[in-house]
Amino acid sequence: MKTxxxxxxxxxxxxxxxxxxxxxxxxLNMNHAVSPLDNPMKIKVARRNVARLKTVLRQRELNQN
Known part of the structure; x- marks a missing residue:
C-alpha cells in the first residue's frame, strides 16, 4: 500500500x-514460528504497512493542532 x-x-x-x-x-508471525513461510518478506511488508498507516494518522493529528 502506497502512501x-x-x-x-x-x-x-x-x-x-x-x-x-x-x-x-x-x-504471519505465528505461522512462521510453527513452520517457515514460503515468502518471509510478507512479514516485513505487513510491518511496514502498519508503520505507514500510523505515520499518516499521526501527521493528521499534528496538523489539526
Missing part, C-alpha cells in the same frame, strides 16, 4: 486498516 493511497482514506478507515494489518502481522 498516496493511504492519504486518500479517512481517519476511521485508517484505524480499521491498522487493525486489519496488525492481525495479519500477528498471524
Amino acid at each position: 498516496s493511497e493511504i492519504k486518500e482514506l479517512t481517519d476511521k478507515e485508517i484505524l480499521e486498516r491498522i487493525q486489519l494489518e496488525t492481525e495479519t502481522l500477528v498471524r
